[in-house]
Amino acid sequence: MVCRAYLKILGLALLLLFSQVEFGFSSTLTVTDVLGRKVTVRVPVKRAIIAITPELIPALDIWDQVAGVSDWAEKSCGVYRPFIYQNLKTKKPTVGRGMDLNVEATLKLNPDVVITLAYNTRVIEFLESKGIKVIAIWPETIKDLYEVIRLNGKLFGKEKRAEIVIAEMEKMFNFIKERTAKIPSSKRKKILHLLGKPNTVSGRIGITNDVIELIGGINVGKEINARNAEVSMEKIVSWNPEVIFIWGFAHYDEAWIYHNSQWRYIKAVKEKRVYKLPSWSSWSPRLAPFALYMAIKTYPELFSDINFEKIADDFYQKVFGISYYLVKKYENN
Numbered sequence: 001m002v003c004r005a006y007l008k009i010l011g012l013a014l015l016l017l018f019s020q021v022e023f024g025f026s027s028t029l030t031v032t033d034v035l036g037r038k039v040t041v042r043v044p045v046k047r048a049i050i051a052i053t054p055e056l057i058p059a060l061d062i063w064d065q066v067a068g069v070s071d072w073a074e075k076s077c078g079v080y081r082p083f084i085y086q087n088l089k090t091k092k093p094t095v096g097r098g099m100d101l102n103v104e105a106t107l108k109l110n111p112d113v114v115i116t117l118a119y120n121t122r123v124i125e126f127l128e129s130k131g132i133k134v135i136a137i138w139p140e141t142i143k144d145l146y147e148v149i150r151l152n153g154k155l156f157g158k159e160k161r162a163e164i165v166i167a168e169m170e171k172m173f174n175f176i177k178e179r180t181a182k183i184p185s186s187k188r189k190k191i192l193h194l195l196g197k198p199n200t201v202s203g204r205i206g207i208t209n210d211v212i213e214l215i216g217g218i219n220v221g222k223e224i225n226a227r228n229a230e231v232s233m234e235k236i237v238s239w240n241p242e243v244i245f246i247w248g249f250a251h252y253d254e255a256w257i258y259h260n261s262q263w264r265y266i267k268a269v270k271e272k273r274v275y276k277l278p279s280w281s282s283w284s285p286r287l288a289p290f291a292l293y294m295a296i297k298t299y300p301e302l303f304s305d306i307n308f309e310k311i312a313d314d315f316y317q318k319v320f321g322i323s324y325y326l327v328k329k330y331e332n333n
Contacts, residue, residue, distance in 0.1 A: 028043065033118070035124075043155055043156075044158075045113055046112055047112045048067060050066055050070070051095060052116055053115070053152070055284040055286060055320070056152050056284070057069070058080070060165070068094065068111065069094060070097055070101075079327055082329070101114070101116060106132065116135075121136075124136060140227075141206075142210045146169075148283070150162050150163075169287065173288060175292075180216030183302075191212050191217040191243045192220050192244045193245045193247070194244065194247060196249070196251070198257065198260075199231055199236070202219065203222065203224030203225060203229055204224060205225065205227045208282065215295040215299075217298055220239035237265060240267050241268050244266075244269070244274040245276075275297050279331060289315050309325070313325060
């Protein structure tokens with residue numbers, strides 16, 4: 001009787017112990033997203049739809065926790081595409097564009113959470129009405145991008161990995177700042193960043209302005225208190241930028257600028273210092289090599305000893321676990 005009672009007590013104690021262990025591993029995370037909505041999800045997330053920032057999938061190695069991605073990831077994201085086309089990882093179902101999700105495809109995947117742009121609030125509200133958790137993001141600064149990476153680290157139980165990724169980015173940013181720190185104010189280059197239309201320029205709000213300042217440049221569009229705006233040709237001529245960068249996804253290039261008579265009196269055009277940027281997302285760890293590319297083009301004399309592709313490859317291997325050269329191949333196809 002005593003032995004039997006002892007076994008019952010022991011069994012009850014073990015049951016309580018395992019219940020506590022299970023409870024300890026079962027956790028929730030409440031996030032206040034960019035729309036000010038409080039979203040509570042169980043973590044680590046098991047089935048997520050990544051409708052934006054697909055490059056965080058290999059960066060954080062969350063392949064097994066992703067149920068679906070945007071069309072853009074499969075069609076245009078050079079970091080994502082080689083993994084699925086080289087059979088390195090499982091191809092994920094697509095759910096439309098980040099700014100216009102296919103609601104039917106999203107619901108069919110039954111995700112724990114959808115991470116998407118703070119753009120189409122109508123779709124977000126509809127998904128929520130169907131019981132789908134949605135976190136909206138829109139990183140305006142480099143600091144915001146770090147927070148998005150950290151958020152994904154918390155959601156997927158990859159906090160340590162997220163910090164490693166950020167540390168690699170910081171290492172490259174600090175390298176750039178060390179090279180450009182001693183440039184006097186009078187020698188800092190005036191930079192113009194053009195978007196989809198040649199007269200649409202980046203203003204003071206957004207990651208692009210952060211990058212221009214980080215590399216030691218002066219954003220001539222900073223007087224515009226917006227992410228971007230259309231301006232007159234007269235305004236661009238009055239700014240007289242010394243370096244012009246064209247958004248990588250724009251449907252025009254340096255040749256268009258060089259052969260357009262309206263641009264011929266601008267210093268950057270006269271000195272052949274117009275550059276089409278790589279077609280990379282700036283909401284990615286690749287923002288670091290992206291900034292290095294811009295720094296090299298802006299101040300080639302300060303980076304003459306630098307082999308960009310070698311440094312980029314080292315970064316890609318450490319952050320994404322894939323070669324820069326392989327990624328470049330898939331971005332050109």
